[in-house]
Amino acid sequence: MAGTAVRGRLSWQVATVAAVTEETDSVRTIALNLPDWPGHRAGQHLDVRLTAEDGYSAERSYSIASADGEPVAITVERLDNGEVSPYLTQELREGDQMEVRGPIGDWFTWGPHDGGPLLLIAGGSGVVPLRAILRHRKRSGSAVPARLLYSSRSLAEVIYREELNEYRGTAEVRYTLTRSRPPGWGGFSGRVDDTMLARVAWPAAERPLAFICGPTPFVEAVAELLVARHYPASRVKTERFGGA
Amino acid sequence: MTSPVSRGFHRISRPAGADAGKLPPGQHVTGDYPVLSAGPTPHTPLEEWTFAVRQGGTTLRSWTWQELLALPAETITVDIHCVTRWSKLGTVWQGVPVRTLLDQIDHDAQYVLAFSDGGYTTNLPVRDVADGRAWVAFDYDGRPLAPEHGGPARLLVPHLYFWKSAKWVRGLELLDHDQPGFWESYGYHNYGDPWREQRYAGD
Numbered sequence: 001m002a003g004t005a006v007r008g009r010l011s012w013q014v015a016t017v018a019a020v021t022e023e024t025d026s027v028r029t030i031a032l033n034l035p036d037w038p039g040h041r042a043g044q045h046l047d048v049r050l051t052a053e054d055g056y057s058a059e060r061s062y063s064i065a066s067a068d069g070e071p072v073a074i075t076v077e078r079l080d081n082g083e084v085s086p087y088l089t090q091e092l093r094e095g096d097q098m099e100v101r102g103p104i105g106d107w108f109t110w111g112p113h114d115g116g117p118l119l120l121i122a123g124g125s126g127v128v129p130l131r132a133i134l135r136h137r138k139r140s141g142s143a144v145p146a147r148l149l150y151s152s153r154s155l156a157e158v159i160y161r162e163e164l165n166e167y168r169g170t171a172e173v174r175y176t177l178t179r180s181r182p183p184g185w186g187g188f189s190g191r192v193d194d195t196m197l198a199r200v201a202w203p204a205a206e207r208p209l210a211f212i213c214g215p216t217p218f219v220e221a222v223a224e225l226l227v228a229r230h231y232p233a234s235r236v237k238t239e240r241f242g243g244a
Numbered sequence: 245m246t247s248p249v250s251r252g253f254h255r256i257s258r259p260a261g262a263d264a265g266k267l268p269p270g271q272h273v274t275g276d277y278p279v280l281s282a283g284p285t286p287h288t289p290l291e292e293w294t295f296a297v298r299q300g301g302t303t304l305r306s307w308t309w310q311e312l313l314a315l316p317a318e319t320i321t322v323d324i325h326c327v328t329r330w331s332k333l334g335t336v337w338q339g340v341p342v343r344t345l346l347d348q349i350d351h352d353a354q355y356v357l358a359f360s361d362g363g364y365t366t367n368l369p370v371r372d373v374a375d376g377r378a379w380v381a382f383d384y385d386g387r388p389l390a391p392e393h394g395g396p397a398r399l400l401v402p403h404l405y406f407w408k409s410a411k412w413v414r415g416l417e418l419l420d421h422d423q424p425g426f427w428e429s430y431g432y433h434n435y436g437d438p439w440r441e442q443r444y445a446g447d
Binding site for chain 2: 008050051058061097104105106107108220224233234240
């Protein structure tokens with residue numbers, strides 16, 4: 001949707017934590033109860049505002065982890081020198097409140113009408129909006145072919161591993177591990193490179209639609225490789241995580 | 245509406261006293277330089293690079309890379325504010341004022357649409373770029389501007405959220421009416437004043 005229509009202001013609303021799920025040692029998914037949520041599309045994000053007892057407040061943006069039509073959930077990775085992510089991943093518990101507004105962003109989104117074939121490439125917690133896309137694809141019964149290539153430091157740091165493996169019936173899910181590999185590891189090793197993409201990326205002639213999300217150097221490198229493989233820039237959508 | 249207290253949440257960082265007034269609402273200081281862009285980073289050879297001012301499909305004036313560098317440049321020290329909530333204080337740039345370019349053209353445009361390699365666009369009122377508050381910047385922190393940060397040249401409009409400082413900028417389209425650019429068509433605010441927290445459409 002081109003967003004040129006006049007819109008109302010996105011208001012802050014009170015969210016109550018409905019459930020907390022530990023995904024890995026440093027990542028958790030937070031399901032939110034948001035009575036006035038207007039609905040979202042896979043790939044969008046939202047803003048969170050936390051307020052301390054002394055009135056101090058901090059705001060951050062997080063990708064939405066759930067599919068269209070599902071209750072809102074975010075998946076947060078702890079950054080040890082952060083102010084908000086340690087709170088969300090360690091202190092927060094069911095029943096706690098925060099403020100939320102959204103959904104935000106109409107570019108890095110996917111629905112069945114956007115077609116494919118889909119190439120999803122994730123670096124670390126960049127998998128979050130791509131998981132929302134895969135969930136939406138499955139829930140909507142879309143037959144658009146999809147491949148996920150997920151780069152993680154180790155198998156233990158793979159987020160949503162069980163769920164992603166369940167998609168293997170209808171999508172291709174591949175991992176590459178960059179730091180440590182379990183004995184007998186049969187997946188890819190090391191950083192995403194052209195050899196890996198030669199095996200995973202749809203040929204450009206099939207007019208694939210690519211979504212890349214992760215840390216900036218990861219996204220820069222993968223996007224360049226896809227352009228070199230003749231993907232039109234307009235079919236390579238990126239979302240980068242800053243260091244903040 | 246009074247904000248509910250988030251149980252157990254406390255302030256950890258605090259901007260130094262001197263910096264406290266420099267942060268627009270909802271922003272926090274970063275020492276890093278995060279990147280926000282929608283697609284792959286374009287690479288245009290400098291010998292093919294031009295900066296063009298166009299109107300109604302006609303190029304009124306254009307400058308080659310060498311011609312741009314030959315214009316008087318300014319050193320600009322400014323705070324920059326990204327809509328994704330980071331701010332970076334005291335960044336140092338070199339660039340040519342947009343005013344210097346527009347002063348060489350006879351026009352009565354009210355708006356400009358900046359255009360970039362890769363198809364990115366962003367819209368601005370003429371008064372925001374023609375009054376000495378906007379530059380075509382090609383040097384950051386004493387070095388040529390890196391491609392992932394918009395090099396070889398980007399617009400620098402630091403009084404607005406940083407998406408208005410179009411990376412990989414290649415020129416301005418002069419318009420008599422306002423026309424939303426890329427992010428402005430995907431849910432972000434049309435003007436983007438960080439001090440009025442104009443992040444999203446409707447703010």
